[in-house]
Amino acid sequence: AQSVAQPEDQVNVAEGNPLTVKCTYSVSGNPYLFWYVQYPNRGLQFLLKYITGDNLVKGSYGFEAEFNKSQTSFHLKKPSALVSDSALYFCAVRDIFGSWGKLQFGAGTQVVVTP
Amino acid sequence: ETGVTQSPTHLIKTRGQQVTLRCSSQSGHNTVSWYQQALGQGPQFIFQYYREEENGRGNFPPRFSGLQFPNYSSELNVNALELDDSALYLCASSWGGENTGELFFGEGSRLTVL
Numbered sequence: 001a002q003s004v005a006q007p008e009d010q011v012n013v014a015e016g017n018p019l020t021v022k023c024t025y026s027v028s029g030n031p032y033l034f035w036y037v038q039y040p041n042r043g044l045q046f047l048l049k050y051i052t053g054d055n056l057v058k059g060s061y062g063f064e065a066e067f068n069k070s071q072t073s074f075h076l077k078k079p080s081a082l083v084s085d086s087a088l089y090f091c092a093v094r095d096i097f098g099s100w101g102k103l104q105f106g107a108g109t110q111v112v113v114t115p
Numbered sequence: 116e117t118g119v120t121q122s123p124t125h126l127i128k129t130r131g132q133q134v135t136l137r138c139s140s141q142s143g144h145n146t147v148s149w150y151q152q153a154l155g156q157g158p159q160f161i162f163q164y165y166r167e168e169e170n171g172r173g174n175f176p177p178r179f180s181g182l183q184f185p186n187y188s189s190e191l192n193v194n195a196l197e198l199d200d201s202a203l204y205l206c207a208s209s210w211g212g213e214n215t216g217e218l219f220f221g222e223g224s225r226l227t228v229l
Contacts, residue, residue: 004157034217043119043205043220044158051215090157099171101148101209101218105157 002027004093006106013113019081021109023074023091032094033074034103035065037087044090050074061085081113118142119208119221127227128196136191136224138206147189148218149181150205158205164189165211193226201228 003026013019025031032051036044048059055067065076074091088110092103118141128134140147146165150158160173164183178194187208193200203225207218 032215036220041225043222044207044218046217046219049215049217092157099148099163100211100216101146101163101165101207102160102171102173103158103218104160107157 002104004106006109010110019078021076025093034092036090086113121221125225138189140187140208144208146209146211148207152203196228
């Protein structure tokens with residue numbers, strides 16, 4: 001079975017400071033990993049994914065994530081946070097043998113960026 | 116915008132009723148997945164439709180059913196509604212020929228069961 005843990009319900013950061021949102025995963029084989037963002041009363045927007053290759057993945061809006069196989073982690077990072085980055089962030093994992101539309105999502109981390 | 120559209124955006128039903136939610140997939144996508152997102156939780160996978168057939172299902176009872184049409188649009192049907200069915204229902208489309216592709220989500224249909 002696959003699972004995702006986002007250990008922080010909320011992350012608070014001042015605008016201009018680095019932002020990190022943590023995610024750890026558990027799958028039986030090699031993982032496909034994703035980050036999505038959700039704004040209030042909206043659907044999910046894709047940020048980035050790790051499939052294979054370079055452990056540092058760059059995505060939309062200046063976000064990046066680092067895949068660490070030994071720690072089974074896929075933390076989302078942004079060097080300089082903006083107030084507009086305030087939203088709900090979800091990490092998701094898919095087993096490479098699973099249905100391609102079936103993602104296991106974490107519970108989400110609320111990011112609050114203060115001016 | 117992802118090009119995935121869902122309707123209706125909001126609806127209210129009473130316990131025991133039935134509901135149908137609709138989704139139009141993004142152009143070129145042949146797979147639709149449905150998710151349930153309860154308040155304060157991450158989305159939970161309901162099922163996936165590929166080429167008009169269900170080919171993956173999460174831990175949801177049979178009263179959750181679906182259809183996919185030849186144009187790849189899809190419906191989610193829920194019978195005998197329960198209070199716990201109140202949630203945001205998300206539709207996501209993808210291209211089944213690319214196993215590593217991301218999902219493209221619609222804005223969701225918010226269902227309230229009274």
